[in-house]
Amino acid sequence: MQAIAEIDAQGVPIGAESTGYDLLYAAKRYPPKLVLSLAAKHANGTEFDRAQFTGGEDSSAFRLLRALGFEIVTKGYPS
Numbered sequence: 001m002q003a004i005a006e007i008d009a010q011g012v013p014i015g016a017e018s019t020g021y022d023l024l025y026a027a028k029r030y031p032p033k034l035v036l037s038l039a040a041k042h043a044n045g046t047e048f049d050r051a052q053f054t055g056g057e058d059s060s061a062f063r064l065l066r067a068l069g070f071e072i073v074t075k076g077y078p079s
Helices: 002-010 032-044 060-067
Strands: 021-025 028-030 071-074
Touching: 002 028, 002 032, 021 032, 028 032, 032 060, 060 071
Parallel strands: none
Antiparallel strands: 021 028, 021 071
16 A cells, blocks of 8 residues: 555656556556555565566466455556
8 A cells, every 4th residue: 555655646657657457446547566566665675676577467466466455457447
């Protein structure tokens, strides 16, 4: 939740936009890999390098976010 709050406050940095999927939360869309990366920073002080893990339907990043109760949708999915 701190990662989402940070994105709400500071926006999505250039180059951190999602390409095929979004994390849908409270009718807003967020880049899933950015959320996961910032969540790691808030949890342990080290932000994940987004280039070091994959996104996509079968990725461990998306499975983790879904296990935490977040909805991941394709870019064309209605919000």
